[in-house]
Amino acid sequence: AQTIHQWPVAEIKAVGSPLSLGCTIKGKSSPNLYWYWQATGGTLQQLFYSITVGQVESVVQLNLSASRPKDDQFILSTEKLLLSHSGFYLCAWTGRRNTLYFGEGSRLIVV
Amino acid sequence: QQQVRQSPQSLTVWEGETAILNCSYEDSTFNYFPWYQQFPGEGPALLISISSVSDKKEDGRFTIFFNKREKKLSLHITDSQPGDSATYFCAASWYxxxxxxxxxxxxxxxxxxx
Known part of the structure; x- marks a missing residue:
């Protein structure tokens, strides 16, 4: 069975500080991986997707970047956080029919 | 063109009642519609899905009704339970x-x- 794990579970960071969020998937070879962002009470906005190691496509510009250093790993980062970066970040992979399977999420509060 | 709309924004029902959640879309190329259930502090989880070749999909107390001509879907939750309290997202995709x-x-x- 496939499992997806995100880290950290939650972070409180200062404006202007760097950020790194991670995601690891096990039990699935060469997965398509995604980062989504969700404001409190809001819908899910796709940020990035990656179909293979070293290849990442940006969907929206939010002063964030993503990398795929390994087949099973997806990293979301920024060098300078903004208040608007606060929210819930979700990593996901796709199964049949583009069905998304999400991780537990990482809660980010920027102060 | 690619928007997916849901209504109502919030819904309160009593235990045992049927909850009806609505969804509509604009892009006629969408052919797959999953519904996700999200509890506070957790990632969304796939609840039930339907493809555009079907007009109904049932899974226990959860049923999707799909009207391709009108580009509308609805999720019916029968015999609603307090444990069903969550946010429900309709999604649209093509594959x-x-x-x-x-x-x-x-x-x-x-x-x-x-």
Whole structure:
């Protein structure tokens, strides 16, 4: 069975500080991986997707970047956080029919 | 063109009642519609899905009704339970080619009162 794990579970960071969020998937070879962002009470906005190691496509510009250093790993980062970066970040992979399977999420509060 | 709309924004029903959540879309190329259930502090989880070749999909107390001509779907939750209280997202996708596009609706917050 496939499992997806995100880290950290939650972070409180200062404006202007760097950020790194991670995601690891096990039990699935060469997965398509995604980062989504969700404001409190809001819908899910796709940020990035990656179909293979070293290849990442940006969907929206939010002063964030993503990398795929390994087949099973997806990293979301920024060098300078903004208040608007606060929210819930979700990593996901796709199964049949583009069905998304999400991780537990990482809660980010920027102060 | 690619929007997915949901209504109502929030819904409260009593335990045992049927909750009806609505969804509509604009892009006629969408051919797959998953519904996700999200509890506070957790990632969304796939609840039930339907393809555009069907007009109904049932899974226990959860049923999707799909009207392709009107580009509308609804999720019916029969015999609602307090444990069903969550946010429900309708999504629309198309598959069969390259790339992956899944558009999420705005969500419906369901509260089931005991």
């Amino acid at each position: 069969g080619g390259s790339g992956n596009k899944l558009i999420f609706g705005t969500g419906t917050l369901l509260s089931v009162k005991p």
